[in-house]
Amino acid sequence: MGGDRTLRFPAELVELFARAGHDRNPLHLSPQYARATPYGEPVVHGALAALGALALVPARPGMAVSRLEITFTGPVLRDKVYEVDVAETDDGARVRLTGLYGTALTAGATLVAAPAVTMPRTLVDGEVRRTPRALALADLDVGRSAIGTYRADPAALAALAARLRLAGGALDRAAVEAVLWGSYLTGMELPGRQALLARLRLDLDPDRPASADGFAYQARVERRDERFRLVEIDARLGTVARARIGAFVREPAAEPDxxxxxxxxxxxxxxxxxxxxxxxxxxxxxxxxxxxxxxxxxxxxxxxxxxxxxxxxxxxxxxxxxxxxxxxxxxxxxxxxxxxxxxxxxxxxxxxxxxxxxxxxxxxxxxxxxxxxxxxxxxxxxxxxxxxxxxxxxxxxxxxxxxxxxxxxxxxxxxxxxxxxxxxxxxxxxxxxxxxxxxxxxxxxxxxxxxxxxxxxxxxxxxxxxxxxxxxxxxxxxxxxxxxxxxxxxx
CATH class of the missing domain: 3.40.50.720 (NAD(P)-binding Rossmann-like Domain)
Known part of the structure; x- marks a missing residue:
């Protein structure tokens, strides 16, 4: 990954994240697809970069994350070195990920007293999407919704947690899986193929289960901004978290007229x-x-x-x-x-x-x-x-x-x-x-x-x-x- 305060995201780590969280948007995985975008090459999942930075937030005894707020301000590219700045606060921490092209993301973690008892884990049958939806901005009317079930891949998630050194940090497993779900929902469902994650806010249930595997979710478009090609999505992952997601909807590469x-x-x-x-x-x-x-x-x-x-x-x-x-x-x-x-x-x-x-x-x-x-x-x-x-x-x-x-x-x-x-x-x-x-x-x-x-x-x-x-x-x-x-x- 890099030094104590530096991160690097090689292709195999990006692929591991995609396997763990099921976000297989071609912007992150396909060099040919990404070549026809302004970035010219595959872009690292924003949620992966955020988890890498948040892994440096130390755990506090008796405390648990109640809110994560992540804002993405620039692309994170493979194999580049990024510096992480961590500033601890009375109620949590703020992190900033910076590379050669400026700040890539900022994130805040709010900590509260951990509950004494968590809900038991419940499995829900269902399949995640294998290919992203191809929705244009015009398809994303206010009220457009998506429902389904989400379950991170356990083996890939364990390998990802080890690679990012998440153990001992402030994020528990359910919080990590909620971040993965936010990436999956944006990159595969709403908006899907043309998505570019702009911000992600997760309000985590205080008595959430130790694992978010197999929970039903629902999501709904709450606002569409034509000028900035931006949609705001409100979503719920079972009894784990509520999310507010902002995502840009990229224009598909146009053929000559x-x-x-x-x-x-x-x-x-x-x-x-x-x-x-x-x-x-x-x-x-x-x-x-x-x-x-x-x-x-x-x-x-x-x-x-x-x-x-x-x-x-x-x-x-x-x-x-x-x-x-x-x-x-x-x-x-x-x-x-x-x-x-x-x-x-x-x-x-x-x-x-x-x-x-x-x-x-x-x-x-x-x-x-x-x-x-x-x-x-x-x-x-x-x-x-x-x-x-x-x-x-x-x-x-x-x-x-x-x-x-x-x-x-x-x-x-x-x-x-x-x-x-x-x-x-x-x-x-x-x-x-x-x-x-x-x-x-x-x-x-x-x-x-x-x-x-x-x-x-x-x-x-x-x-x-x-x-x-x-x-x-x-x-x-x-x-x-x-x-x-x-x-x-x-x-």
């Missing part, structure tokens, strides 16, 4: 050359790949992880009466880019258009001593994703006096204080583009500062409400690509 793309390219000149879109399986890259293919270009769309999104892209190209080639690999790998160049040379006599859209996941980061290394790493990865394919494909572009389009960001005009790494990467890319234009005058280099786009790169809960649809911005870029060649520079 083929109708909008077809309308956008209508009237533009036909293309018959070869084009490569790096990072072409989703968002702006997918919209550009489909638009270029619709105009007649021989498009190769590259991707690294999102196999299902790439296959959907090929299907959508067929719906547009076009075809494209998929190429899976790491655009930051020089060897893979060299193989891509060789394949393109065998299929075409040159390359007319190269669009570089691939970027690493963007997370808030304040520049300070502890974040210098990840700051540099993010900038380096961003530049490798753009420049490695450019360098590998330059000879093919020179043969056809082709165009390179590099995506920068309008955020540089007023960079958020939590995005210094993003600003450094995009500023460096613009500078390098100018150098490449002077060094290779036979190729047209352009950087475009994209506005805020409604893509899965940026968390829809924090992006501006005026975010532009990627199809609309792709239409603007396609006008540039199909128009007369202009001097290199930023648009």
């Amino acid at each position: 083929t109708t909008a793309i077809a309308e956008a390219v209508a009237g533009l000149p036909r293309l018959d050359g070869a084009a490569v879109v790096v990072g072409g399986s989703r968002g702006l890259g997918a919209a550009l790949a489909l638009g270029l293919a619709r105009l007649g270009a021989h498009v190769t769309a590259t991707y690294q992880v999102s196999q299902d999104r790439a296959e959907a892209l090929a299907r959508q190209a067929g719906e547009l009466g076009a075809a494209l080639t998929l190429a899976r690999g790491d655009a930051a790998d020089p060897d893979w880019c060299a193989r891509l160049a060789a394949d393109l040379a065998a299929r075409h006599d040159g390359l007319d258009t190269l669009v570089c859209c691939a970027v690493p996941p963007l997370r808030p980061m304040r520049l300070e001593a502890a974040t210098v290394e990840p700051f540099v790493d993010y900038t380096a990865v961003s530049l490798r994703l753009a420049l490695t394919p450019v360098v590998a494909l330059l000879p093919l572009l020179a043969r056809r006096r082709g165009t390179v389009l590099l995506l920068s960001s309008a955020a540089l005009d007023a960079l958020p204080v939590a995005w210094p790494h993003y600003g450094a990467a995009k500023s460096a890319l613009e500078s390098v583009c100018g150098v490449l234009a002077r060094a290779h005058p036979q190729v047209s280099f352009r950087t475009v500062r994209a506005p805020a786009l409604a893509t899965d790169l940026v968390d829809p809960l924090t992006r501006p409400g005026q975010a532009l649809a990627p199809e609309a911005f792709a239409a603007r870029l396609l006008v540039d690509i199909t128009g007369p060649v202009t001097p290199a520079g930023r648009r």
Whole structure:
């Protein structure tokens, strides 16, 4: 787990938590699913991170937890080191979990005198869900309810308790199981697949049984906030606890709108050359790949992880009466880019258009001593994703006096204080583009500062409400690509 006041959550611990509590939401377990979210990788269950932090709250003789209040303020990522701050109070303790990207969660535990007698354990038959419900925000009307039974897996729970060193801490087994149930209810039932746990309050019954195995539960949506895509849920787990849960409802990853793309390219000149879109399986890259293919270009769309999104892209190209080639690999790998160049040379006599859209996941980061290394790493990865394919494909572009389009960001005009790494990467890319234009005058280099786009790169809960649809911005870029060649520079 880490040192006395540090925690780390490797993949096997996340899987153990999922087995113990039955929260098998793909956001936590599937790299392919998580790649198409703003996080770019699986996120640790918030309840697991909370239990790890609360395990450091020491037990007090004759006292028991009566309330847990947990607020989640940022994602917890696998294999990163997090620091735990514990502040004991007269009636309990407060904990804070902090990582490179700031505070991930805060939690409070309230302690009261433990009852002399607890209720006996009662088993209730029933099955937990194996796959999460797929509910959209519109499905979660006030009054929407869920009922069922919940039983944590005893063997996995025992292993989890040992791994987190819960024995001797303030949380008894019933309290731990209530936290697991809150995670299960949110991630598998209400809202289910699209859930992002924001806060969890548990009021624990003073005479709760020693184990919460096999209790019936019921839950009901009490409030829905359309603006913030937030639902408030009131729930009860048998005679163990009452819960108040706040959960964001994430938007599902959207496929490009083929109708909008077809309308956008209508009237533009036909293309018959070869084009490569790096990072072409989703968002702006997918919209550009489909638009270029619709105009007649021989498009190769590259991707690294999102196999299902790439296959959907090929299907959508067929719906547009076009075809494209998929190429899976790491655009930051020089060897893979060299193989891509060789394949393109065998299929075409040159390359007319190269669009570089691939970027690493963007997370808030304040520049300070502890974040210098990840700051540099993010900038380096961003530049490798753009420049490695450019360098590998330059000879093919020179043969056809082709165009390179590099995506920068309008955020540089007023960079958020939590995005210094993003600003450094995009500023460096613009500078390098100018150098490449002077060094290779036979190729047209352009950087475009994209506005805020409604893509899965940026968390829809924090992006501006005026975010532009990627199809609309792709239409603007396609006008540039199909128009007369202009001097290199930023648009």
